[in-house]
Amino acid sequence: MSMIAAFYGGKSILITGATGFLGKVLMEKLFRTSPDLKVIYILVRPKAGQTLQQRVFQILNSKLFEKVKEVCPNVHEKIRAISADLNQSDFAISKEDMQELLSYTNIIFHCAATVRFDDHLRHAVQLNVTATQQLLLMASQMPKLEAFIHISTAFSNCNLKHIDEVIYPCPVEPKKIIDSMEWLDDAIIDEITPKLIGDRPNTYTYTKALGEMVVQQESGNINIAIIRPSIVGATWQEPFPGWVDNLNGPSGLIIAAGKGFLRCVRATPMAVADLIPADTVVNLTLAVGWYTAVHRPKSVLIYHCTSGNFNPCNWGKMALQVLAAFEKIPFERAFRRPNADFTTNSITIQYWNAVSHRAPAIIYDFYLRLTGRKPRMTKLMNRLLRTVSMLEYFINRSWEWSTDNTEMLMSELSPEDQRVFNFDVRQLNWLEYIENYVLGVKKYLLKEDMAGIPKAKQHLKRLRNIHYLFNTALFLIAWRLLIARSQVARNVWFFIVSFCYKLLSYFRASSTLKV
Numbered sequence: 001m002s003m004i005a006a007f008y009g010g011k012s013i014l015i016t017g018a019t020g021f022l023g024k025v026l027m028e029k030l031f032r033t034s035p036d037l038k039v040i041y042i043l044v045r046p047k048a049g050q051t052l053q054q055r056v057f058q059i060l061n062s063k064l065f066e067k068v069k070e071v072c073p074n075v076h077e078k079i080r081a082i083s084a085d086l087n088q089s090d091f092a093i094s095k096e097d098m099q100e101l102l103s104y105t106n107i108i109f110h111c112a113a114t115v116r117f118d119d120h121l122r123h124a125v126q127l128n129v130t131a132t133q134q135l136l137l138m139a140s141q142m143p144k145l146e147a148f149i150h151i152s153t154a155f156s157n158c159n160l161k162h163i164d165e166v167i168y169p170c171p172v173e174p175k176k177i178i179d180s181m182e183w184l185d186d187a188i189i190d191e192i193t194p195k196l197i198g199d200r201p202n203t204y205t206y207t208k209a210l211g212e213m214v215v216q217q218e219s220g221n222i223n224i225a226i227i228r229p230s231i232v233g234a235t236w237q238e239p240f241p242g243w244v245d246n247l248n249g250p251s252g253l254i255i256a257a258g259k260g261f262l263r264c265v266r267a268t269p270m271a272v273a274d275l276i277p278a279d280t281v282v283n284l285t286l287a288v289g290w291y292t293a294v295h296r297p298k299s300v301l302i303y304h305c306t307s308g309n310f311n312p313c314n315w316g317k318m319a320l321q322v323l324a325a326f327e328k329i330p331f332e333r334a335f336r337r338p339n340a341d342f343t344t345n346s347i348t349i350q351y352w353n354a355v356s357h358r359a360p361a362i363i364y365d366f367y368l369r370l371t372g373r374k375p376r377m378t379k380l381m382n383r384l385l386r387t388v389s390m391l392e393y394f395i396n397r398s399w400e401w402s403t404d405n406t407e408m409l410m411s412e413l414s415p416e417d418q419r420v421f422n423f424d425v426r427q428l429n430w431l432e433y434i435e436n437y438v439l440g441v442k443k444y445l446l447k448e449d450m451a452g453i454p455k456a457k458q459h460l461k462r463l464r465n466i467h468y469l470f471n472t473a474l475f476l477i478a479w480r481l482l483i484a485r486s487q488v489a490r491n492v493w494f495f496i497v498s499f500c501y502k503l504l505s506y507f508r509a510s511s512t513l514k515v
């Protein structure tokens with residue numbers, strides 16, 4: 001019997017960000033391994049014209065929850081969606097709901113965040129810092145609370161090369177930042193943002209670091225732990241391999257590369273690709289929840305959930321594996337044949353962006369215009385290149401994260417818990433994982449049918465022929481122009497032609513003699 005699964009039985013659990021990528025996988029695993037849990041409260045905001053109930057219904061009826069419905073048929077009754085907006089004071093939760101949360105919650109998993117790299121500092125502070133502070137305030141009023149698990153990121157201190165399982169203070173206190181966001185206007189915030197974030201690349205990593213400081217400062221008597229995952233990717237094993245539902249991290253780039261939009265990036269092939277599967281993060285999170293509640297460590301423990309020091313894979317190798325997967329599992333209606341060239345040279349990348357990205361987009365838009373359709377490729381390409389430029393920071397560096405707490409926790413688990421809540425990435429086979437990832441992107445993000453694979457392969461063959469034809473035509477035109485302008489080129493050309501003619505005559509003559 002799994003001790004961790006048993007621990008969550010009968011518990012009332014509060015999850016923020018349950019509608020997000022990680023939150024859904026967390027909820028699924030909780031229901032599947034502890035179907036006897038009492039209730040999961042989720043803080044949800046109405047979105048995209050959908051009510052709370054519609055959003056929950058959509059999640060529970062997704063493929064991700066198919067297994068849950070078998071083990072926990074009354075899952076609909078065990079999930080309690082509470083209308084909340086983490087940007088509002090008291091999260092805009094009604095009095096009755098708040099009372100219920102304060103009275104019954106046993107465990108909190110705080111996953112909600114803005115993960116956008118370019119979010120305005122005011123909004124990023126509101127969600128990643130102020131909301132964390134408010135949630136801690138709520139937690140301090142929960143008599144039955146056993147543990148508060150805060151999800152941060154391994155990149156909150158990405159300005160350092162070696163990162164320990166400690167909280168590194170930012171120069172300006174989070175309280176001061178929160179206060180100043182209330183009275184500074186947007187223009188001034190824009191001006192001071194670069195100074196505040198310092199050597200971090202974006203407002204996301206900066207505000208996640210501030211969020212950690214808040215957790216440490218406001219922890220009071222609460223049992224708190226912080227999880228720092230690296231780049232969260234599709235699921236590895238559970239509930240099935242390859243599940244992914246948003247474009248963040250590598251998923252968007254896999255689409256862009258598989259569809260042939262993106263063929264070259266500024267990346268360091270030898271830099272470690274610290275990807276971590278979503279189910280691994282969730283398994284560690286649940287194990288940490290159990291450990292924190294049962295063992296009540298004296299200080300806030302931080303757990304790095306990374307793959308680099310256990311089972312490293314670099315970006316160069318990963319790109320080759322992604323390309324190999326595209327051979328087997330091509331995406332439909334690719335724009336060009338997939339390719340993955342890495343360069344660290346900024347002039348070379350500008351050249352490739354012009355030749356391999358922008359020029360084909362312009363040519364395609366010209367073709368769309370000619371055929372009476374609306375051009376769209378240049379716009380899409382510009383947005384894609386902007387996205388890639390934001391990710392470049394993370395694919396050109398390697399970090400070392402110490403993992404003493406994660407390893408300590410692994411050794412604390414019973415063999416059964418190590419199996420059910422497996423977060424040992426040493427067992428991960430990257431080739432297999434990447435293949436499933438690409439398959440998952442095709443199925444769950446692009447919603448493409450597997451039956452279309454032969455047609456997609458044919459399409460890629462056609463693109464290859466067009467590519468060869470185009471290159472040959474380009475070469476001949478260039479050569480023709482050169483011959484017209486240069487005597488040396490003309491001499492070389494006549495030499496080649498006469499040499500070929502002589503060779504041909506020789507073979508003809510020798511074959512006539514044999515007869």
Ligand SMILES: CCCCCCCCCCCCCCCCCCCCCC(=O)SCCNC(=O)CCNC(=O)[C@H](O)C(C)(C)COP(=O)(O)OP(=O)(O)OC[C@H]1O[C@@H](n2cnc3c(N)ncnc32)[C@H](O)[C@@H]1OP(=O)(O)O
Binds near residue numbers: 117153247250263395
């Ligand atoms: C030669 C190629 C070879 C490749 C071969 C394959 C090799 C293997 C894989 C290789 C490398 C992996 C590197 C990962 C490094 C991640 C590091 C994370 C570290 C921290 C981890 C964390 O702790 S935190 C989670 C990460 N947090 C995000 O990852 C949010 C990012 N994101 C945004 O911050 C916003 O998205 C942003 C961009 C502002 C646009 O914002 P925006 O206002 O313009 O609007 P949207 O967000 O709506 O997106 C606008 C259009 O960008 C498209 N798109 C969105 N994301 C995309 C994405 N990742 N890749 C592509 N395309 C993406 C989307 O499809 C839209 O396309 P469309 O125009 O067609 O609609």
Ligand SMILES: NC(=O)C1=CN([C@@H]2O[C@H](COP(=O)(O)OP(=O)(O)OC[C@H]3O[C@@H](n4cnc5c(N)ncnc54)[C@H](OP(=O)(O)O)[C@@H]3O)[C@@H](O)[C@H]2O)C=CC1
Binds near residue numbers: 127151232
């Ligand atoms: N994905 C990754 O690569 C990594 C993620 N992390 C961390 O993991 C956690 C989860 O990330 P992930 O699942 O990928 O992110 P998602 O963007 O998929 O999910 C974010 C969640 O936060 C919720 N949320 C955002 N704003 C509000 C709001 N104002 N009120 C209520 N809820 C809100 C979203 O709700 P809604 O559905 O309504 O938008 C959603 O449920 C985050 O803390 C992130 O920093 C850490 C490392 C890597």
